[in-house]
Amino acid sequence: MVSFVLSPDYGYTIATTVISTVLVTVLGHRVGGYRKVANVPLPNMYAEASEAKADKKKMIFNCYQRVHQNTLEGYSSYLVSLLIAGLQYPRASAALGLIWCLGRVFYSIGYTSGDPQKRMWGAWGHIGDMGLLILNGKIAFDLITSA
Template sequence: MSVQLTIPREYGYVLAVASATMFFSMWQGLRVGPFRKAAKIPYPQPYASPEELASEKDPARKQAMYLFNCAQRAHGNFLENYPAVLPAILIAGLGYPRGAAVSGALWTVLRWVYARGYTRKDMTNGKGRLMGSGFWIVQTVLFGMVGKMAWDILMV
C-alpha cells in the first residue's frame, strides 16, 4: 500500500507562517542581549545566580538581573517547544493548511505575548508570562492535527 502526497495550494500560508516562526526565533535570541547588558551578567554565564540576586544591594541592578533571568527563561522555554512545534506546523499543513497556518500564527503571537509578559517590570515572579500561556492550547491543537493525519493515513 502506498500513500500519495499532494501539497495543497494553501500550503504557501503554512510556509509563510513557518518562516515567521524562524524570524521570531531570532528575535527571541536577540532580545536577551539588552537584558544581559543591563544586568551586567558576563558571557557565558546563562543566568544571574540565586546567590548573586540575594547579595545584590542595588535595587535597580537586582531588578535588571531578575529581568535578565526572565528573558533567558522565556527564550529557553521557546527553545524547548520549538523543535516540536515547527514540524507540527509543517506536517499538519499538509492535511489542514489553513488550520495549521492560523494555529502557527496564533502560536507565534502568543509566544510574543508570553516573552513580553515574562519581562514586565510590574509583574513579579514571572506572572506576566501567563498572559501568553494560551500557546499551550494552540500547540496541543497542532499536535492533534498531526495525530489525526496519522490516524487517517493508517485507516486508509
C-alpha cells in the first residue's frame, strides 16, 4: 500500500478550488440573469445569429453564454492540474490557480462589455494554466526518472 502525507499548505490549493468553483457558478448565474434581460427563452442555448445582429442585448447574452461555456471547456483540465501540482507545490499551484481565476474574471468583463474583442483583457490568465501544466510535467518527469 502506498501512502503519502499532505502538507498543511495543500489547504491553499483546496481554497483555490473553492474560489474557482464559486467563479464558475457566478458565471453561470450571470448567464441566467442576462437571459431574462435579453429575452432568450429556455431551452435555447444562444440567441439566433440574426436576432443577435438586430438586438444588442441578445448579442451580449451570447457573449455571457460564451464566457461561461469557454470557462467550462477548460475547467476540468485546470482543476486536475491544480490538484496534482498542489501535491508537490501547494503554494505555487494556488498562486497559479488564482492567476487563472483573475484572468477569467477579466476575460468575462471584457467579453460581456459589448465588444467581444475585449475578452483579450484576460488572456494573461493562461499563465496560470500553463504554469500548472509545467509543474505537472516536472512532477511526471521526477517520478519517471526516480524509478
